[in-house]
Amino acid sequence: MRAALSGWRLSGSFRAAAGAPLQVQVTGDPARTGLTAQRPNLVSGADPYLKQGTRYLNPAAFAIPDVGTLGNLPRNSIVGPGSRVLDLAFVRAFKFATSQQLEARLEAFNAFNWFRPATTGTNNPVQTVNSPTFGQILESADPRIMQFALKFSF
Numbered sequence: 001m002r003a004a005l006s007g008w009r010l011s012g013s014f015r016a017a018a019g020a021p022l023q024v025q026v027t028g029d030p031a032r033t034g035l036t037a038q039r040p041n042l043v044s045g046a047d048p049y050l051k052q053g054t055r056y057l058n059p060a061a062f063a064i065p066d067v068g069t070l071g072n073l074p075r076n077s078i079v080g081p082g083s084r085v086l087d088l089a090f091v092r093a094f095k096f097a098t099s100q101q102l103e104a105r106l107e108a109f110n111a112f113n114w115f116r117p118a119t120t121g122t123n124n125p126v127q128t129v130n131s132p133t134f135g136q137i138l139e140s141a142d143p144r145i146m147q148f149a150l151k152f153s154f
Contacts, residue, residue: 012088012111019080024062024073027130031070039071040064040129048078050135056081056117056125057135064129080125081137083116085109103151108144116141 025037042048046061057078065071090106110116118124118139125137 008090008092010088010090012086014084014086016084017082019082021076022057022078022080022125022127023075024057024078024127024129026064026071027128030065030067032068033070038065039073039075041071042073042077054137055135056137057127059129059134062129062134081117083141084114085116086111086114099154101153103153105149105151106146107149108146110142110144113144 023037024040026040027036029036029038031038040062041064043061043063046058048058048061050056050058062073088108088111092104094102094104096102117137118141124139125135126133128134
C-alpha cells in the first residue's frame with residue numbers, strides 16, 4: 001500500500017490574463033456622417049459594468065446619441081473580462097525491472113472549473129448597444145477537462 005501511495009509528483013501552471021479593450025458601438029448612423037459603428041454616450045453616474053452572471057455590461061449605462069451628434073464614450077475606455085486558469089498534473093512512475101517502467105498520469109486542465117469567457121470570438125461580450133443581447137457573454141472557453149494516461153517504457 002505504501003509503495004502505491006508514495007512517490008507521486010504534483011505539478012501545475014497558473015495563467016491569468018487581463019481583459020482586452022472593448023469597442024462598444026451603435027449600429028446605424030445617428031451622427032449622419034456616413035460612418036457606421038459609432039460610439040454611444042456613456043450615461044453620467046451609471047456604472048458601465050454589471051458583472052452579474054453572463055451579463056457583463058450594464059445596458060442602462062449606454063445611450064444612443066441624439067441625431068446629428070457623436071457619442072461621448074472614449075475609445076478603449078471599457079475593458080473586457082479577464083480570465084484565469086490552473087492546470088494540474090499528478091504523476092507517478094512504477095519500476096518493474098531494471099529497464100521497465102510504468103508511468104501513471106492524471107491531468108486536470110482548468111482544475112477548479114473557473115468560468116472563462118471565450119476569447120476566440122470578436123464580439124464577446126456583445127458590444128453593440130442596439131442588440132437585445134448587449135453586454136452578455138454568449139460563449140465560454142473550455143470547462144474542466146481531465147485525462148488519465150499510462151505509459152509503459154521498456
